[in-house]
Amino acid sequence: MPERCPHCGLKYEIETGFYWGAMYIAYALISAIFIGFLIIYFVFDLKWYEIAGAYVLTVILLIPLLVRYSRALMLYIFGSVQYKGHLKENKDSN
Numbered sequence: 001m002p003e004r005c006p007h008c009g010l011k012y013e014i015e016t017g018f019y020w021g022a023m024y025i026a027y028a029l030i031s032a033i034f035i036g037f038l039i040i041y042f043v044f045d046l047k048w049y050e051i052a053g054a055y056v057l058t059v060i061l062l063i064p065l066l067v068r069y070s071r072a073l074m075l076y077i078f079g080s081v082q083y084k085g086h087l088k089e090n091k092d093s094n
Contacts, residue, residue, distance in 0.1 A: 012075070014078075014079050018074070018078075018079075019071055019074060021074055021078065022067070022070040022071045022073070022074040023070070025070035025073050025074060026066045026067060026070040029066050029069070029070060030059055030066065033055070033058065033059060033062070034055065037051055037054065037055045037058075
């Protein structure tokens with residue numbers, strides 16, 4: 001991950017160890033996926049090893065996205081980062 005944003009210069013790591021909290025957000029996301037698979041297991045009456053294999057494969061494939069989005073959520077929640085759309089302003093509107 002780069003140290004600063006190439007567009008606005010925002011420092012991504014606000015303090016040392018800032019992203020340790022993102023592990024808890026990723027854990028919550030993985031738990032939500034597990035609950036979804038648990039509901040599928042009971043609704044469709046599948047074998048436990050089928051649903052367990054599908055769950056493990058899904059989580060392994062989604063790990064890169066889960067890590068990225070948990071870090072982004074950490075920045076939005078605790079880093080005082082706000083999305084402001086496009087950074088370029090229209091010069092004709094002045």
